[in-house]
Amino acid sequence: MNRLYAARRRRNQIAMISSLLATAFGLGWLVLVLGALLWEGFSGLSVAVFTEMTPPPGSAGGLLNPIMGSLILTALAVLIGTPLGVLAGTYMAEYGRYDHLTFVVRFINDILLSAPSIVVGLFIYEVLVAPMGHFSGLAGAVALAVIVIPVVVRTTEDMLLLVPNSLREAAVALGLTRAVVIRRVCYRAARAGMLTGVLLAVARISGETAPLLFTALNNQFWSLDLNAPMASLPVVIFQFALSPYADWQKLAWTGALIITFTVLALSIIARVMAAQGKQT
């Protein structure tokens, strides 16, 4: 009896210690990756990074054009993707809550949410780049928008579903139409959560590389032309990191540092906002 008891206790201890070790293992990677980024990227951080263009191999330069390109592509993608996503989420949570259509859209949307982003790149290549005959910033922005949409649809629907029905009933009782109730009451109540969704989408796309590789491509020079290839930070990192030149690799690390901390800051802000939204 006592031996059985001891064996059970031992097994429990082994399991608990392994769960502790597993957690340390998981957290260890975070420390290792972020540590390497700071170590390799921080020394390259200077004013020149934000004021100069990407250099030819062997000379000094910065990351101004890819940073600008990333900002433009991201902003445009959010501008295209958000209204569509919000409206679709609105239908699912408000008008068609118990519809068959909503059920199907939710299922498909969840699949789009985790679909491989390189496939999105191929899709935009087929429908935009190939017919237009050349790579363009616009195609890159549309590719990113395709990634934004499912994120926004999901959060909009979730957040609108959290709005208590009594609010809607009170507004309808005042004689407002559904459309006004949704826009003036429900959107306002769910605003923080919906904004969180947009932030998460921005965090998601600002590091995306695969869909840009054959849509926006890359551009060595300063260009704001949406009809021409456009540089972006992730693609430049990809190109520079795989190059044999030491200065390019250095710039790649610096770019990686900038992206990572932007993305992590965005997702932490989104989290804090979501937590506050739930409290009120």
Add this chain to the structure above:
Amino acid sequence: MGDDGFRLLTRLSAITVLVLLGAIILSLISGALPAFREFGLGFLVEERWNPVTEKFGALAPIYGTLVTSFIAMLIAIPVGILIAVFLTELCPMWLRRPIGIAIELLAGIPSIIYGIWGLFVFAPFLQQTLQPFLINTFGEIPVLSSLFAGPPYGIGVLTASLILAIMVLPFVTSISRDVFEAVPTVLKEAAYGIGCTTWEVVRYVVIPYARVGVIGGVMLGLGRALGETMAVTFVIGNAHRISASILAPGTTISATIANEFTEAVGDLYTSALIALGLILFAITFIVLAIARYMLLRIERRVG
């Protein structure tokens, strides 16, 4: 805007999501058609990939995709579940949120960062430590020796799998934790009441109850691993061949597309790459559909 107009607008937007998926599938199929017309279904089982003679086969990338994801899940599933156990049963309350968020941040790091880190930091490290160790330890054992054959390149299938495991870990952990937390406290208290140890409660009460949800989380992670592009592209070595050794360089579907698409000359080459994309999409679609179905089932039971 009137009520009917707004209603129609939202409905059309919802339908656009469906159209989007339809358009993705259609465009991939139409792009892949020339390759399938040329090679038939033999495309799926042909290992050769030769842009010069325009003979293409998808077996090596498909094999690489499946093997890297398999090894990644082999590591990520037990570790992810153990972390979830730690977070729900062992961890002091005040530490649960910070540790949970830290693990989820692993999912927030863009995949290109894992790529650059894998190439410059992780691969050289493996080349000097883990890989020689594996070769020396298993080199003499009959079956395992072929698995760990060849020189330690640093980059290769194993390196890609390990990085994928790190990237998938947060998905397994966060969904497992959520479903573990949804297990009714009464069940756990009853088990503790008859004298179960923490591990026995987890093993015989929590995990059986949460099984469907955990499988859903695992499938979701698998979907991510199968389609992951940038991190793998950096460290897999892009070699179109199937080797028994997991230390050897290989390729995956997504890495092949990322590496070769912009350089592909000729319609057949492009089409073969799009056909690879179609295969990848089909595989991930099935995996993700199963994941959603599983998670839907547990949601219904809980709520």
